[in-house]
Amino acid sequence: MVDVTIVGSGIAGLFVATRCARAGQKVALVTKQRLSDSSTNRAQGGIAGVLDTNDSEAVDAHIRDTLEAGAGIGDEKIVRMVVKEAAARIQDLVNEGVNFDKEENGAYDLAMEGGHQERRILHTKDATGAEIERALIASCRSEKRITIYEDCLALDLILDDRDSDERKIAGLWCLNSDGSVFTLPSRAVLIATGGAGQLWRHTTNPSVATGDGIAMAVRAGAAVADLEFAQFHPTAYSNGDSNPFLISEAVRGDGAVLMTAEDLENWHQAKQTDSSADPNDFSFMRQTDARGSLATRDIVARAIDTELKRSGRHHVLLVTEHLDAVHLASRFPNIANKMLKNGLKIGIDAIPVAPAAHYIVGGLAVNEWGEVWQRDLNSDDPTFSTKSDRLVDGLFAIGETACTGLHGANRLASNSLLEAVVFSHRAGVRVLEWLATAAEEKTSLPEWRADGLADLEEHAPLVHDRAQLRSTMSDDVGLVKSNWRMKRAQRRLALLNEEVERIWRRCLPSREIVELRNMVQLAQMIMAASLAREVNVGLHYNLDLT
């Protein structure tokens, strides 16, 4: 029996693992592939935070920007708490060995991104997440109390008593890469499984982002919130890849401008008579928002989507030729190299970009300590968001998989690494208090029942079902929704669910069936939440609502 099992090795899982281990707890860290396979590892822009907590104007401005991006439905108490705790948590990361870029005078080099009114984003070139993963993985590997299970997929939560109205976690079933299932008895489980971008056809998320933690916790009785708010990153490099490379918002923060091919031509022509012609004045974004290319992501992504539907093209252009190419290459070496491999020079060539699924704002409903709310088990609410008045005993959710209320209806750029580390710390504090008071655990837990199940022989149906799910979500429950499209998705997803459940009941678990089952269940929840949201707000945009 371990004290704490943590599922996921992004910033949220790794950070809390170090906290629990250093407090003397026996920790199991379970992760689906290698430790570094995570969205965290791909984060480019950085982590937002005001470092001088005495600068109340700067703190208030970060609070204001976060609430504004959240379109009025962010939880102000949570926003204030996270923004105020940012400096301490960023210092924790620095103490773990994270090297954020500094200016020559030793001050942190703070970047700007869409929706931020001030420079407040710490970064490590354009590979901030990889630097955070590097440091936190090193910390975890050096802690003797952490047992790391790589290539190990969390299958389902084990409940103390499945029939009880008061849900209590007793452990976890895990699937090894050789197909064997083992039981991991644990006093508390922290879900840090990240996002679910794989539900859509094009996504910036890694292959591990299939929403497993949300689906698993819902099966155990958890409540979810705000799943209709899925964020699409406006500027993924568009070369037809289903897992496109992200062109960080920080590039627009540094002056890059979104244009159609016609906008670019018009600007080039204008420059012949006026060499100082401002590219922003020629961008289609100006007709949508006064902030132009630096409007918040939802606005930019929808404007691009509208433009693509109007023109029938697959991408718009991110123009950087008016910027200093040498500076861009040194500020964004990762992006510059990636583009070079594709025959494009940043600072010279226009980059073709299109929106891709990027971040799921909603998730498991948690309190300010990352404890997961139990849902009302007697409710037939298809969104699974009707909370009861109690928590699932021993269950925590942190990072992208949780819905804390920080982001409201839309996430402000670079606030998610911040949210993950703040809540990871808080969950670490709370789980220790909880362990000190929690009752004795059961010593024996049920084994995974595999009697009578057969190996899956034909994989083609699962591959097709997964592709169909992703198409349905992209076409019908994506950036721009409508009632008839969502109803169509509802019918298709119900059918897919039936098919997948049929295979699930017959076959031994494999990663592909486990993920697909989770993806279909989560897709149904997202669709139900989208149908239930009766006002267009933030990331939710239904053409049939005014």
Ligand SMILES: Cc1cc2nc3c(=O)[nH]c(=O)nc-3n(C[C@H](O)[C@H](O)[C@H](O)COP(=O)(O)OP(=O)(O)OC[C@H]3O[C@@H](n4cnc5c(N)ncnc54)[C@H](O)[C@@H]3O)c2cc1C
């Ligand atoms: C390309 C890209 C760029 C981004 N840039 C920024 C940025 O600049 N700033 C910012 O604030 N945010 C950014 N984000 C968002 C941010 O990176 C994520 O929200 C954040 O890293 C999530 O951290 P996490 O720890 O919750 O999850 P992740 O880092 O995604 O980690 C999830 C972990 O859970 C594991 N896992 C999943 N399911 C299972 C399972 N069933 N069993 C076992 N393990 C499982 C995965 O393998 C992984 O290790 C970006 C995201 C992407 C994709």
